[in-house]
Amino acid sequence: MRGGREVAAVTDASFELGPGECLALIGESGCGKSVLASALLGLLPRNAAATGRALMGDLDLLAADERTLARTVRGRRIGLVPQSPSAHLTPVRTVRSQLEETVRELTGVPRAGLRAAAEAAAERAAFPVSHLDRHSHQLSGGLAQRAATALALVGDAPLLLADEPTTGLDRDLVDRTVDELRRHADAGRALLMITHDLAAARRVADRVAVMYAGRIVEITGAPAFFGEPGPRHPYARALLDALPERAFTPIPGMPPELGDLPAGCAFAARCARASDLCGTLPATTDGVSCHHPVARPHPEESSRA
Numbered sequence: 001m002r003g004g005r006e007v008a009a010v011t012d013a014s015f016e017l018g019p020g021e022c023l024a025l026i027g028e029s030g031c032g033k034s035v036l037a038s039a040l041l042g043l044l045p046r047n048a049a050a051t052g053r054a055l056m057g058d059l060d061l062l063a064a065d066e067r068t069l070a071r072t073v074r075g076r077r078i079g080l081v082p083q084s085p086s087a088h089l090t091p092v093r094t095v096r097s098q099l100e101e102t103v104r105e106l107t108g109v110p111r112a113g114l115r116a117a118a119e120a121a122a123e124r125a126a127f128p129v130s131h132l133d134r135h136s137h138q139l140s141g142g143l144a145q146r147a148a149t150a151l152a153l154v155g156d157a158p159l160l161l162a163d164e165p166t167t168g169l170d171r172d173l174v175d176r177t178v179d180e181l182r183r184h185a186d187a188g189r190a191l192l193m194i195t196h197d198l199a200a201a202r203r204v205a206d207r208v209a210v211m212y213a214g215r216i217v218e219i220t221g222a223p224a225f226f227g228e229p230g231p232r233h234p235y236a237r238a239l240l241d242a243l244p245e246r247a248f249t250p251i252p253g254m255p256p257e258l259g260d261l262p263a264g265c266a267f268a269a270r271c272a273r274a275s276d277l278c279g280t281l282p283a284t285t286d287g288v289s290c291h292h293p294v295a296r297p298h299p300e301e302s303s304r305a
């Protein structure tokens, strides 16, 4: 930032994602979800730096050079459904021409089959074939979203990063899109889905990672998270309790400024369970970073329940 100030947008993120698996990444606006995805693709803003490793097979994505990322990673090994699809589509070309080009570049479809293959790709993301000859400025937000999803699915990449792929869609289209993304995982590929839509996350994810102020504070299996026994980090609990169909209780206060994070647990100021201990950073135990996690029921009790 200006004046040499640094902002830690993502800190100490660590997770694995296997073939056939979907991890949903959730958390409030500004907590670092998109920055994490951008880092994996080498698409961080110029003023940003990333340290550590992000291994895809033998390739360290954080160390790979631009040429490798451009030629072999983006679109081929990692597909992206971008967060701002209308900004991502080429404004001067129709959706059809962008889809045909992507099909030609990423699949072996012969020239004569391009038109049909592009239409099939559109269908996969519920993009109406009747709208294929439109330019991005002629699309609603939901249509642009579906066009971007169609483009991202073409390459059947081993890893798909979907950054809020259901924004602007009605519930039935959300379900349809999410189910198509699930099929991507079920075909033995990996899916990292960033979303604010917890119902969509529940529908698609095997595991859930919750971010707060740049850190993953809980990572756990989706059935335990959304069902019983529920989240163990107080922030993750509060996030679920804020849902209208649950307690509909807002989380008090605001997330901290990333440029001015407290020394210890960043959620402490808003947390009912906080104590003096929270002035230091909590260790991560069993996927949860908290000094006072909600206790997991004793294995015997939970099997009786």
Ligand SMILES: Nc1ncnc2c1ncn2[C@@H]1O[C@H](COP(=O)(O)OP(=O)(O)OP(=O)(O)O)[C@@H](O)[C@H]1O
Pocket: 007, 009, 027, 028, 029, 030, 031, 032, 033, 034, 035, 036, 045, 083, 258
């Ligand atoms: N180009 C940038 N320059 C400086 N800071 C940035 C830049 N991009 C992101 N940030 C910082 O990183 C933080 C995380 O941004 P990010 O876009 O990853 O949030 P997010 O979790 O994806 O939020 P949303 O749900 O709104 O998409 C922001 O709050 C901002 O402080």
Ligand code: NI
Pocket: 033, 034, 035, 083, 163
């Ligand atoms: Ni984002």
